[in-house]
Amino acid sequence: MSFYLRKSIKAGPFRFNLSKSGIGVSTGIPGFRAGTGPRGHYVHMGRGGVYYRATLGARSQPHPPQPTKPTQRASAQAFRPSGVVMEDVTGSTAFELQPTSSDDVVEQLNGASSRVAWGWWAIGVAFLLGLVTLPFGLIVWVLAAPGCAWLVLNDRAHKTVVLFYDVHDDHSSWFDSLVTQWDWLTDSQRVWRVLQSGAVTTTYQFKTNSGAGRLLSRVTGSATTSGPKELATNIAVPSIRAGKAALYFLPDRALVRDGKHFSDVGYAHLHASAGHTRFIEDAALPGDAVQVDHTWQYVNVKGGPDRRYKDNRQLPVMRYSTLDITSPQGLQWQLQVSRDGATAAVAKALSASPGPQIRTASEPKVQQIPQRNSVTKPRRPVSASASAPPAARSGLVGTRGANPASTATASEIPRALLTRTPTRHTVDGVTFTAIDIETTGLDPSTDQIVEIGLVKFTADGTVLDEFATLVDSPGSSLGAREVHGIDDADLTGAPRLDQALPEAFAFMAGTALVAHNLDFEGGFLAAAAAHTRLSLPPVLGLCTLQTSRRQLEGRAFSLTAMYKTATGGWNEQRHTALGDARAVREVLLWLLRTSPHRLYLTQAPPAAIPVPMRQCAISCRPVGLSRASVAELLDAFPQSPVVRIGDPPAILQYQAVLTDAAEDGRLTYEEAAALTDQARLTRLTGTQLRQLHQKAWEAAFPEHSSDWAALSATDRKEMYLLADALGLTDLADELRHVIEASAEPPPSAEARYLQGLRIAILGDHSEIIDLRKEAESYGARLAVNITKTVRWLATSTPEATDSRHTTARTLGLPIISPAEARTRLAEAIREAELKAFERQRQIDEQLAQRRQREAEADAYWRPTWRSWELDYDPPRQPWGD
Incomplete structure (x- = not known):
């Protein structure tokens, strides 16, 4: 048992209380006392044995977030103790983030949020004091009212930071677009922030968590266009709040808040990416969400319901949008939004920031100005008038990526040519990487990579390695989707660009990068490198389209035409990134192999220096099956x-x-x-x-x-x-x-029709023997021993009492005559034939399309080598590329 000393010391109207918890102080009159101590503020009143005590503003213990909401074919039910290790995914807090701006806006916001609002305390004390001294309390209230009003106004003045923005040019249109696109979030019924994540790694965890691939801990959030209460500004402020944390997007920076502490992140350091996830929900379903599947509370290893549980309820699988907001400094917000497709436009708007171009005074200063009215936030951004005081304007001066120490910028890929003129740089010993990408559109400045395929090989054709993955970059235009066939739904679970690009860059480092139209691939790679703050790897660019047009005489030099020329066939994996990268390899090898003179490089590839690389979780796109074989x-x-x-x-x-x-x-x-x-x-x-x-x-x-x-x-x-x-x-x-x-x-093909059918045919009569042969010819499996996997037993002696007949009766298997068995076989064969016929029809359609293309004039697709190579790029014909 521990002991401590409790003592009170009076000093005028104040009493100091010393206790084990700490030091407290109180003041008052007989019958009423107000004070503060380690456990919070309190009031104590009463006389004659009747007392009242209340603790004001006591610090309540924060409720920890409910652990576990599974996603990615995941479940949202309560966490089960199945050994899933949960990891924090919230990144650095505002306490840990260092402000990226050079002005004192963050410092002033922190000062305003930490200031104690004495006005309301004074009102409370005056009200209680007047209450216990009635009727003389009326005099107390009249005398205290002016002082309390002054304190409230003074608190408002000192707890408000005023920012007036004067936004011009492309930055004005960008921020206006951001506020407009923010309606996608504000109009969504539910927004969540992911706090913890844990991977399901064992079969037991998989079964007891509804088939979840990952467990999540989430907290409900909200999206608005009103900034923090400490900030008064002339623009709308797109905001996300989740628990005690919040993000506020201003024209020149993003504010990060945790509790009462602020920090900021410049848009040059901010990365936003959107996507989709499948989430098994057991809470109330948002009205704007889309259900795409269902599962069960307990599943078997195949993902079906576990029949051992009686009350194994069915759970809906919802399709939610995701928005990831990160920075190299440690900011990490993972959001889920109930409205399908709500995050793509927001992520694109955040990523399209033109950099800080806000007009500001040479020494930006934010003034704390007393306010007498509550601050209102307009729904749309409004530029400050030209007559606004310069000292009231705030912003950053500079350009995006102006700090070379913190941001790696991309440069163009150095290029070489294949030439017949002998040089010191032969292709012998050179490692090539064929590349093809699929994108959301044709403009590298606004569109993104949606799939990437790489093939690393040597000049003799030996394939060393391959890499391919979809990239979580939703929002492909209609024209792009018609070309590559990638819908946003296909990107669920695919790695983000900042996850896939480092491995792709490490894969191609130190090689000759080959593309069919390097201008396209190179432009998107440079833009992606700049967007993810990566440096382009050391490579030497080589364009097979440019080589073909300089070296060959013909009408068509597209990848389709050149692949037909190189192989004599058609690329069945056309417009898949890996399939087209393989086609680029075939074209380059054909050029090297059939050239009338040996081809040389105009410069040597860079040295093969190993580049550090961390694997990304690839998500490859399968091709459609043309037959049952895989x-x-x-x-x-x-x-x-x-x-x-x-x-x-x-x-x-x-x-x-x-x-x-x-x-x-x-x-x-x-x-x-x-x-x-x-x-x-x-x-x-x-x-x-x-x-x-x-x-x-x-x-x-x-x-x-x-x-x-x-x-x-x-x-x-x-x-x-x-x-x-x-x-x-x-x-x-x-x-x-x-x-x-x-x-x-x-x-034969018919030998596969009945391979899933296990039957028993007993007897040695000619009818039984013929039946057995027919069943075997169509692939049926004839059982020697009678087990529960046997579908039926055919026999000419159904009343026999031998062990096989007796076992069939015990198991409840149908015992049928040879005539009925022949009828059942015919029905099974007919059903299999219908399926085979439908599949063959699809195969025939594909073959017909292939023959139609092959029927085109072969000479059209077969360019010939020029007598001499051109030293310039000939003008393109409308049909040629």
Whole structure:
């Protein structure tokens, strides 16, 4: 038990109280006493044994945010103790951020917010004092009223910082646009700020968190156009508040607030990006949100409902917009907005700041001016009049990126030519990187990269590595979407530009960067580097379009035409970044290989200096399947030796689909489509996905010998069909060679129709034997032992009492006659034929389109080498590029 000394010391009308909690002071008259101490301010009144005591402005313990709201195929239900480690994602607070501006606006705001408002305290004390001294209290109120009014006005004057902005030129239109676009947020029903985030890494966590890939802790926020109460200004102030923190966007800076402390961040240091997320919501659904799917409170490994739970309620999967606002100094705000598509315009407006161009006096000074009326904030920005006092105008002087120590600026990519004139720089030993990008539009100053594909290779054609990912840059124009086919929904979960670009730059560093129209790719790379405050990597640019037009005679030099010239075929992955980058590689190799004279570089590529790189979470775009085999799917992903961690829950789901497919020995069209949808979510390369397919194939045939020639024809057929369906082309080719060497007929398409059907056919009558042969010819699996996986049993002796008939009765399996079995087989075959017919119709349509293109005059697509190269770029023809 601890002891302490409590003592009171009087000094005139004041009493000082010494206690274990600290020192307090009070004053008053008999029957009423007011004071302050370590636990807050208080009043105490009463006589004759009846007393009243109240603590005013006591410090209440802040309620911690409710942990866990899952997202990214995530769930919003309450956190379960499943071992998910939550990490803070709020970045630096205003206490930790150093102001980026040189004036004293932040200092004055901090002083105003920390000042005690004595006026209201005086009113409270005067009211209570008059109340306990009635009827003489009326005199107290009359005498105290003027002093209290003066104190309130004085507090308002000293707790208000006045800023008058005189915004001109493009900065005025930019800020006006920002305020206009802010309506997207203010009109949204719900805004949240993410405080904590934790990755789901185990199967148990995945099952008990509704299939969540990540758990989030959120706090409800709001978006307005009214600034902090300490600021009086002549413009609207776009603002975001969440708990005790807030962001306020002024024309020359963004104010950051935590509690009563302010800091600021210049727009040159601010980065904003928008996107979308899938969020499983269990709270009240916002009316402006879009539901895109559903899940359950408890899920199984495949994402379906866990049947072990009775009250396993269904939860909606909502599509929310996201807005990330960050700075190199540590600012980090992750926002979710209920209104779909509400953040793209806001992020674009924030990113389009032309830099501080606000007219201001040479020594900007913010005055604290007494105010007698409450400050009102107009909905639209209004420029201060030209007659406004210069001392009342505030802003920054300078240009964007004026501090070279803090910001790396982009420069143009140095370029070289391929020439027949011998130089010291041969292509031998040069490492090339073919690049293609898809964008939201054609203007690098306003549009952004939405997909990037890279192929690193040598002059002899050896592919060293590949890299590809979508980039979370929504807002593609209609024309751009018609070209590349990327909708904003496809960008869910894709890395932001500032996450993908460092790895892409490290990938291409020290190589010759090859593009078909380098002006386009180079312009967007330079703009992206400037936007993310990165330096362009050391590369040497090389344009195959420029080379083709100088070296070749022909009518068309587009990438499509040159790929047709180089390979004789058509690029089936056209307008996917990786597919077009691979096409650029083919064009360059064809130029090097078929040139009548050896081609040289006009200058040497930079030295291959390793560049530090951190992997980003790639999100690759799969191509559509033209058949049930997923070979095209695996080929559409980067073929890379780099091992990526990927997304563990998504990988588990991908493996679950593979396991189901391998167990019944086939891959249906539905399963192939499910693999296509799930492949992007795994964040793995094509090489890693192929390894998963190899393991699934091996698990399906664990006891089969590697001596395939010693296996039965049926076993070899099943192994071949599954390898072919899983896209394991090398393995399928080896098995096919063994089948051909054994003089066996190759498996027909019909041999896959009934591979998911397991039945039992008992007896040795001719009708039974014919039925068994027909079922095997269509791929049905004939069971030797009767288990619950058998669909039905066909027999000519249904009353038999042997073990197989008895087991079928025990399991409740249908026991049918050969005639009924033949009817069921016919129905199953007819259903499979209809599916195969529909798929074949799609394949035929694709083939017809391909033949129509191939029917064009071959000479049109086949340019010839000029007798000599041009030393200038010939004028472009309207049909040529």
